[in-house]
């Protein structure tokens with residue numbers, strides 16, 4: 001078919017909201033390009049169509065039915081009835097997160113593999129789906145998991161660790177099974193925060209049998225987990241994790257405290273809602289060693305201070321006052337790496 005005709009057919013399908021026809025014509029175009037030996041273009045078009053149909057499926061599976069069937073079937077702890085999961089529509093996007101260049105590359109690669117999963121499968125390869133986020137508190141593990149979910153248009157399935165770890169013998173493993181069974185019915189980014197709680201080394205003599213069983217169950221579930229979902233586990237205590245757990249993750253991302261350049265970006269982002277007159281470079285030097293969350297708190301305090309004391313502008317002095325306040329607070333936690 002001549003190109004102009006293809007475009008006409010595509011536009012008609014779009015006008016009539018006929019997704020099936022749209023896909024059919026797109027596939028004809030792909031075949032046509034393959035015939036002309038334009039394989040790179042054909043692959044790239046195929047990738048777009050695949051991600052398109054993934055989204056279509058997500059919308060059909062999730063958006064309309066999430067209220068009734070997904071919420072009704074939510075797994076709960078047998079003993080106290082506590083919810084084991086929550087479905088969250090994330091509020092952040094990746095542009096909100098200040099990341100190192102290295103981490104930006106890794107996250108983009110994870111997204112590229114997610115979208116290219118069908119293409120990879122054609123070569124018998126699996127996209128990265130099991131991701132471990134580690135590093136100190138308040139440096140963006142949760143925020144990045146949320147942003148990633150948003151970017152790939154999936155809801156976040158947040159696992160409640162406190163409900164998952166049951167005080168009743170054998171129930172932790174059974175709770176884990178319930179969570180995985182539930183997760184398999186949809187497409188999400190599953191997020192296990194404080195993952196060390198269940199991923200602790202089985203060699204740890206202080207751990208009782210219940211948690212050792214939970215590690216075994218988690219490993220089994222992870223091995224058998226075949227959906228297109230992304231699973232992200234996050235921990236501040238990566239050194240506690242069982243060796244067998246490390247090996248199960250397709251990607252490991254370390255979230256460190258920000259360097260000077262990242263601190264400057266963070267200050268500009270977090271102060272952008274208010275007028276400021278700051279020497280950002282000088283201010284950043286004062287903040288080295290602090291987490292993103294601590295710097296965010298200083299910025300919020302500085303804005304509040306300026307409002308309450310009618311200063312109307314965040315200046316160097318206000319910021320200095322708030323840095324001192326954060327340092328005072330930090331001293332209370334001496335020896336403990338709290339954000």
Ligand SMILES: Nc1ncnc2c1ncn2[C@@H]1O[C@H](COP(=O)(O)OP(=O)(O)OP(=O)(O)O)[C@@H](O)[C@H]1O
Nearest residue numbers: 096097098137138139140141142143236292293296
């Ligand atoms: N890299 C970042 N860029 C921008 N803001 C950040 C970043 N990291 C943290 N923040 C801010 O700090 C808050 C807390 O961060 P977040 O919950 O992502 O940290 P975390 O690494 O998951 O910490 P924890 O290990 O304690 O759960 C975020 O909601 C955000 O406002």
